[in-house]
Amino acid sequence: MGIPFFSDEWISAYKTAINGNPAYKTAAADWTYGVVALICKAQPPFFPGDVGIWLDLDRGVCREAKPVSTGEAMKAPFCITGDYARWKQVLKKELEPIKGMMQGKLKLKGDLPTIVRAVQAAQELVNSAAGMDTKFLDE
Amino acid sequence: MEYAADLSFLFTSPTKVVYGAGSSRDVGIELAGLGCKRALVVTDGFLQKTDIVAGVVKSLGASCAGVFSDVPPDSGVQAVNCGAEMGRAQGADSIVSVGGGSVMDTAKGMAILLREGGSLLDYQGFQLLTRRQTPHICIPTTAGTGSEVTYFAVIKDHESRRKLIFGDHHIIPDVAILDPSLTVGLPPVLTAATGLDAFSHGLEALTSAQREPISDALGLHAMRLIRRHLPAAVKNGSDMVARGQMLIAATLAGAAFSNAQVGLLHAIAHTVGARHAVHHGTANAIAMPHVVRFNNDVVADRHRLAAEALGVDVRGLSDEAAGLALAQSISDFVSEVGLPITFREAGVPEEDLAACAELAMSDGAIVYNAKPVLHSAEVLGVLREAWSGT
Numbered sequence: 001m002g003i004p005f006f007s008d009e010w011i012s013a014y015k016t017a018i019n020g021n022p023a024y025k026t027a028a029a030d031w032t033y034g035v036v037a038l039i040c041k042a043q044p045p046f047f048p049g050d051v052g053i054w055l056d057l058d059r060g061v062c063r064e065a066k067p068v069s070t071g072e073a074m075k076a077p078f079c080i081t082g083d084y085a086r087w088k089q090v091l092k093k094e095l096e097p098i099k100g101m102m103q104g105k106l107k108l109k110g111d112l113p114t115i116v117r118a119v120q121a122a123q124e125l126v127n128s129a130a131g132m133d134t135k136f137l138d139e
Numbered sequence: 140m141e142y143a144a145d146l147s148f149l150f151t152s153p154t155k156v157v158y159g160a161g162s163s164r165d166v167g168i169e170l171a172g173l174g175c176k177r178a179l180v181v182t183d184g185f186l187q188k189t190d191i192v193a194g195v196v197k198s199l200g201a202s203c204a205g206v207f208s209d210v211p212p213d214s215g216v217q218a219v220n221c222g223a224e225m226g227r228a229q230g231a232d233s234i235v236s237v238g239g240g241s242v243m244d245t246a247k248g249m250a251i252l253l254r255e256g257g258s259l260l261d262y263q264g265f266q267l268l269t270r271r272q273t274p275h276i277c278i279p280t281t282a283g284t285g286s287e288v289t290y291f292a293v294i295k296d297h298e299s300r301r302k303l304i305f306g307d308h309h310i311i312p313d314v315a316i317l318d319p320s321l322t323v324g325l326p327p328v329l330t331a332a333t334g335l336d337a338f339s340h341g342l343e344a345l346t347s348a349q350r351e352p353i354s355d356a357l358g359l360h361a362m363r364l365i366r367r368h369l370p371a372a373v374k375n376g377s378d379m380v381a382r383g384q385m386l387i388a389a390t391l392a393g394a395a396f397s398n399a400q401v402g403l404l405h406a407i408a409h410t411v412g413a414r415h416a417v418h419h420g421t422a423n424a425i426a427m428p429h430v431v432r433f434n435n436d437v438v439a440d441r442h443r444l445a446a447e448a449l450g451v452d453v454r455g456l457s458d459e460a461a462g463l464a465l466a467q468s469i470s471d472f473v474s475e476v477g478l479p480i481t482f483r484e485a486g487v488p489e490e491d492l493a494a495c496a497e498l499a500m501s502d503g504a505i506v507y508n509a510k511p512v513l514h515s516a517e518v519l520g521v522l523r524e525a526w527s528g529t
Contacts, residue, residue, distance in 0.1 A: 099349065107266045
């Protein structure tokens with residue numbers, strides 16, 4: 001029985017997973033560019049409303065992870081938006097997030113070169129999530 | 140060669156292409172076809188004084204909302220903001236860009252602001268837009284960037300001294316009018332550099348990590364046309380056959396890399412261009428053989444396809460040897476069309492190569508390189524070879 005995708009409980013567990021991933025700590029050691037927010041767009045009936053996640057990342061550590069409104073999420077220096085189905089692909093490691101941005105499967109607000117420079121850290125964020133026991137609501 | 144059973148790809152190329160000598164005179168018809176009534180013509184100061192822009196304005200007739208000609212060679216955020224302001228003031232509902240990559244990319248930025256309002260910096264990101272932008276007709280006067288069919292716009296923020304890359308399917312131009320007679324006046328050096336830029340788009344699309352069958356076909360045919368016709372276009376700028384093939388090739392290669400993306404070569408060219416004002420096409424031409432050698436252990440089979448397209452005799456060679464033959468063939472091609480073959484000749488100081496390598500690691504293109512590039516030392520190795528020519 002996994003934790004429901006993008007629920008408050010999942011967000012809290014995600015912070016633990018990030019901070020428990022030594023590869024992320026190493027890959028993101030130079031990350032000083034602030035918060036990365038994620039928005040998952042609603043996909044009724046199993047994902048009824050938009051959900052934002054606020055990840056306060058600094059030098060390989062997730063200092064805070066919390067649910068936020070999409071309006072708040074868009075105020076972060078970096079905000080990545082995608083449909084439920086796309087995030088599911090990311091978490092199942094079927095879609096590499098930076099390539100997904102280039103293809104239009106995910107939308108990035110923020111400075112692309114900064115994100116590109118952190119490609120390994122981004123991959124480890126995905127690995128952290130992929131290692132969690134997530135319950136996808138359409139399965 | 141075959142594609143994998145689990146192949147999965149996207150291909151988008153919605154631009155209507157109109158080709159033919161004199162076709163730029165049909166811009167008024169194309170504008171009406173888009174349902175637009177007032178087009179702002181965007182160009183540069185040099186072209187504005189030529190018959191090229193005069194012909195476009197004449198074709199538009201009463202549909203011309205004005206001409207914005209303050210697009211500098213290395214266009215920036217300010218030009219986009221000023222142009223959009225003029226477009227709003229003139230009640231423009233569409234844009235016709237006439238020029239090279241800088242003009243077309245500036246017009247793409249203006250298309251965003253005319254639809255969405257605000258400042259260009261508000262839209263920094265990737266695939267951020269949610270609707271079609273202002274209708275845009277491109278009339279390229281160079282055969283190189285392929286910007287007339289791509290979803291990219293590269294615009295400089297002179298304040299922060301950075302090149303901003305906007306990538307969005309909603310800014311792909313609606314119509315590209317390819318009129319080879321407009322490229323006749325392009326000087327030999329620019330003809331060569333822009334032609335090699337288009338060639339590099341075909342090659343990198345063929346080898347990129349996001350390569351796919353449609354872009355393969357477009358890229359390979361573009362390379363064939365360029366290898367055959369660029370020398371003639373450089374030698375005799377009035378050769379309308381060569382000019383036409385080059386314009387077609389640039390558009391084919393543009394559609395290829397707008398989908399399959401480019402890689403390390405473009406990351407290097409963007410960086411060297413930004414720091415040392417080396418023409419983008421020239422930078423691509425110089426670094427190309429060295430990037431081929433760097434990637435050869437991963438995509439030698441793809442390099443064989445490119446070599447065959449160029450007419451290199453690879454019979455009896457292993458894929459790896461065919462890849463090395465391709466690299467040599469490209470070097471010879473670059474020399475043949477009169478471009479420098481080292482960054483040293485192009486005026487890049489050796490002591491800045493390390494800084495270039497670091498900066499290249501932040502370029503979006505590098506994500507798509509055939510061989511993953513994880514450390515700036517790898518880029519520095521390629522840059523050193525391209526600097527010395529060894």
